[in-house]
């Protein structure tokens with residue numbers, strides 16, 4: 153039996169798509185596994201259909217359990233962005249000791265909100281991926297133990313914790329999707345007691361969320377670059393993901409997706425992976441280590457140590473020198489180092505995971521293939537943007553929020569009026585209109601874009617638009633575009649508007 157947890161990750165149309173999951177149906181067929189159990193708490197009907205299709209599951213095999221949570225009070229509070237701080241302070245102070253999670257999108261917002269609450273006398277802490285792991289587990293621990301009452305977190309928080317008495321979940325920023333919302337409010341009230349879930353909503357946050365989507369769509373030209381690299385590599389293709397991401401200007405996650413697409417199309421086949429770099433520190437004295445081996449192995453280790461020049465304390469393994477000087481094989485050396493590490497005699501670090509693929513000989517029309525792959529990413533982008541619109545539609549719904557949420561996840565059994573949501577209380581959310589945004593004129597745009605063009609020799613409208621909207625890509629990171637005046641200047645504008653303006657100045661050229 154094959155059991156897949158978080159099985160919604162298999163669908164490109166759900167949230168949290170993980171490219172490697174796409175390979176599971178193939179593995180199942182190859183290994184002839186008769187039975188499959190897919191588990192998820194966040195599948196929409198479309199994702200369920202996708203899961204069913206990929207694993208040949210009939211309708212009888214689909215079980216949807218209830219989504220409705222009677223103890224959660226759901227509320228949407230429409231509020232202009234600048235009014236949120238005052239609201240948050242007042243709300244948390246009303247019940248300062250109630251265990252609370254405040255969700256925000258960006259790390260610096262987490263810091264700012266936590267500081268704001270601390271100034272108001274709340275025992276609050278920021279929590280995000282930018283903090284080191286020791287501090288993060290300390291904060292989790294303090295929250296579990298009741299020493300901290302309020303955690304202001306990016307979505308990194310909550311995966312590992314199971315605190316039963318969380319009384320309040322506040323979304324200071326819009327959640328990334330309805331699926332994320334449902335997961336995040338799911339952390340409230342696990343003890344079954346009444347708990348409140350409040351979303352502060354306005355349209356000003358939408359561009360930030362849309363920009364996450366736009367940043368993950370590779371340009372067609374980038375896909376062509378990847379295919380050309382592949383063609384030039386012969387029958388075996390070897391690369392480190394970070395390097396390849398830089399060389400193609402495709403972010404790592406979509407790059408992995410591309411590789412899986414290529415693998416599934418039979419263009420490449422995974423062979424093996426290895427670490428390109430090893431370095432180690434002696435814990436035990438070198439002579440003492442050597443003394444523990446028989447003469448044959450001792451000789452090999454001596455050669456190995458000779459080929460690992462020591463800087464201050466770290467020795468860096470030079471596999472080429474080992475092979476050239478003594479015909480010592482990389483594999484044997486790596487195994488020996490692993491063994492020494494297991495014994496606790498050295499401290500070993502391995503870096504730069506390198507993947508090796510076989511490339512079966514075949515004629516590939518790069519142009520056609522690039523079109524097909526690009527079309528897949530365009531479709532994915534559109535579906536992600538549609539999901540954001542669904543998110544706004546949900547929060548502005550005129551029907552019971554508990555009912556709508558359950559229905560989104562194919563649970564038709566929830567009461568049609570829960571009596572404990574803002575809509576049932578007669579407060580349908582009407583989002584405040586966006587403050588009017590004006591794009592700069594042509595000269596203004598030129599002044600921002602030209603320095604970037606000079607650095608990267610491209611005037612591709614999408615590259616320029618990502619730069620103006622503050623979306624980092626491997627290319628802009630490499631040329632340190634963040635230090636240019638234009639970076640992120642138009643982050644509050646809808647991407648599509650900026651793209652239209654930029655395309656008028658720098659007409660698209662087909663690449």
Ligand SMILES: [Zn+2]
Pocket residue numbers: 552553554555569570571572573574575576
């Ligand atoms: Zn309701």
